[in-house]
Amino acid sequence: MCGIVGLFIKNPALESQLGALVAPMLSEMTERGPDSAGIAVYRNPQEDGCKITVLAQQQDFDWNTLEAAISNHFSLRNITVTRNHAVLCLDSEIEDVQDWMSDNWSDLSITSAGTNIEIFKGKGNPAEFIDQFDIKSMTGTHALGHTRMATESAITTEHSHPFSTGQDLCLVHNGSLSNHNRLRETLRKKGVQFKTDNDSEVAAGYLSWRLSEGDDLDQALNHAIEDLDGFYTFAIGTRDGFAVMRDPIGCKPAIMAETDDWAAMSSEYRAIATLPGAENARIWEPEPTQIYSWKRS
Amino acid sequence: MTEINLDKSSVRDLNVELQGGSSGDKFSVNNTVGKHALSVGLTTAVNVEINGHVGYYCAGMNQQANIVINGNAGPGLAENMMSGEVRITGNASQYAAATAHGGLLVIEGDSSSRCGISMKGVNIVVGGSIGHMSAFMAQSGCLVVCGDAGDALGDSIYEAKIYVRGNVKSLGTDCIEKEMRDEHKAELKELLMQSKMNHGVEEFRRYGSARKLYNFDIDQVDDY
Incomplete structure (x- = not known):
């Protein structure tokens, strides 16, 4: 049920x-x-941009490290952190961000991707x-x-x-x-x-x-x-x-x-x-x- | 008339109060907001009027009580009813009157799938249409449908009778159309009158068991 x-x-x-x-x-x-x-x-x-929701396995994940790293590679509009989730809005191509995330951040998973959607779960x-x-x-x-x-x-x-x-x-x-x-x-x-x-x-x-x-x-x-x-x-x-x-x-x-x-x-x-x-x-x-x-x- | 407001009373309080009523007592129930198991297990001839939509299993196991629901009902309305009358002004969801042994269930609107599944003597009158797999393994009683019936009507049916005024999308295994004899017309007329449905008996067709599926020989009915 x-x-x-x-x-x-x-x-x-x-x-x-x-x-x-x-x-x-x-x-x-x-x-x-x-x-x-x-x-x-x-x-x-996110007009002319993209949005992804990222889920961290650890509750105390240090989102500052992700923000610093992603800003070096992509044009980050903003990041909004709620507990073990973060919503990232970017100017970049969404596939590039998804590839980079999966190559470099194995302890993070992308729960949603698009321009409007955000997914939270627990x-x-x-x-x-x-x-x-x-x-x-x-x-x-x-x-x-x-x-x-x-x-x-x-x-x-x-x-x-x-x-x-x-x-x-x-x-x-x-x-x-x-x-x-x-x-x-x-x-x-x-x-x-x-x-x-x-x-x-x-x-x-x-x-x-x-x-x-x-x-x-x-x-x-x-x-x-x-x-x-x-x-x-x-x-x-x-x-x-x-x-x-x-x-x-x-x-x-x-x-x-x-x-x-x-x-x-x-x-x-x-x-x-x-x-x-x-x-x-x-x-x-x-x-x-x-x-x-x-x-x- | 005793008024019970579910804003203030719990479902358990409601059922305890209704079950403790004496024959002829009148109750009205308000602020139902789709709650489950309202007015269940009544065993005396009380009159209950429920105002609003109700959730699962409303009027379940009813004996003798007269229950009117002004709204729609979720799955399992009047499930296993034994006697009495349950009437709903709106629609009822899946498996209305499932396994019910007696009494009358009147659904003024539509009913969805599995209406009267395994019915064992209840009479059901539906003002609108019913969904698929209705009267599955129906054993006895009547299912009257003033609108249309969905797929696989009366699949594996035993000795229940089905009267349908509109179209039947498909008949289930071992369910066939049968002749409307005088005794059926009289029975149907009585049910339409009791349920206040204003249709002529001649507008209906009768469906029932071909008696080929179950291991039972009608010629030896007295032996069972």
């Missing part, structure tokens, strides 16, 4: 409250996933995570969150969701995949890299691979229905919005709701009930294998 929440702001006046709106949703999903929590937030777009109770990362004060256009109850692999920050699936893309998953070991080996042969033995990371890697093969998101998800065996409700964050898809049996729950001000999805209605105007929202349950997406126009 896990909990998923997603919130897409339609009324720009609410963008300043994105974190304040999403934090109670995440908190409400604690019982579905008390092991760890994570969030992908889309904000502060093991422990979602309430602690919300406080530690000050989720309530986050502003932005949309966010996806996850609370994890681990069923098939260890409880670590690296095993926590969301998983990056490409530039400004991420995945959160409720369910379990049964063919992830074989699929991971197949994808490794195609050059996809994995950091953990987690099944959801395989789904993320699969989507990354399909997208790199030229699929658009809908095509990648339709291929996923063929190639992923197991149960899933996926929510996929994109630069402009997010998409939701359930497995063909529709085993894992999902509920969606929309008002003039926002569109939201969650594993359960009680997370959506925390939003203003939820009681009068249009509410529906997504059909199996149908892709639902919201996009900024």
Whole structure:
């Protein structure tokens, strides 16, 4: 069992409250996933530049050394450190930064890359995570969150969701995949890299691979229905919005709701009930294998 | 009328109070905000009106009580109901009335997948449509659908009866369309009246078991 929440702001006046709106949703999903929590937030777009989120294995990592080193190689706009995460905004080509990071900083991992996305995650109770990362004060256009109850692999920050699936893309998953070991080996042969033995990371890697093969998101998800065996409700964050898809049996729950001000999805209605105007929202349950997406126009 | 506000009372307090009610008592429940297991395990003929959307397993194991939900429900509405009546004005999620032995569940809106899975005598009337795998292994009782039914309706069905007014996307294994005889028309008419659904009996088709799948010979029904 896990909990998923997603919130897409339609009324720009609410963008300043994105974190304040999403934090109670995440908190409400604690019982579905008390092991760890994570969030992908889309904000502060870096025009003509890039943004990466870096996760340090040590809580007391000295970010000054990274800042000094990266400034020697790249044009760093700014670095924002929150506990063991840092968001770096740069003028450089994102692939160059990613290559340099993986060549030189083995104890750091990149959890997100793009122009808008930032990903934060940590093991422990979602309430602690919300406080530690000050989720309530986050502003932005949309966010996806996850609370994890681990069923098939260890409880670590690296095993926590969301998983990056490409530039400004991420995945959160409720369910379990049964063919992830074989699929991971197949994808490794195609050059996809994995950091953990987690099944959801395989789904993320699969989507990354399909997208790199030229699929658009809908095509990648339709291929996923063929190639992923197991149960899933996926929510996929994109630069402009997010998409939701359930497995063909529709085993894992999902509920969606929309008002003039926002569109939201969650594993359960009680997370959506925390939003203003939820009681009068249009509410529906997504059909199996149908892709639902919201996009900024 | 006793009012219970879930802003102030816990779900456990609510259920204890409802379970302690006497026949004919009236309760209204407010500020539900999708909470789970509301109004469960009632065993007397109390009247409960729930205002707002509810989470999992609302009205589970109901006996005798009359429960109205003004809103939508999450998975497992009226699961394992024994008797009484549960009515919801909105939609119900997966496996509504799963394994339920008796009573009447009325869903005025739609119900999603696995509606009436393994039903054992309950009557279910859905004003809208139902999702895939509904009435899977349904043993007895009636499932009435005023809208459409999803894929694999009545898969591995035993002796439950299914009446559908709209389209059936596909029938499950061993489920077939059957003749509407007078006794079925009378039964359906009664259920439509009880559930206050305003449709003519002749608009419905009946589906049930081809009796080829399970190891049971209907000709020897008295021996079981």
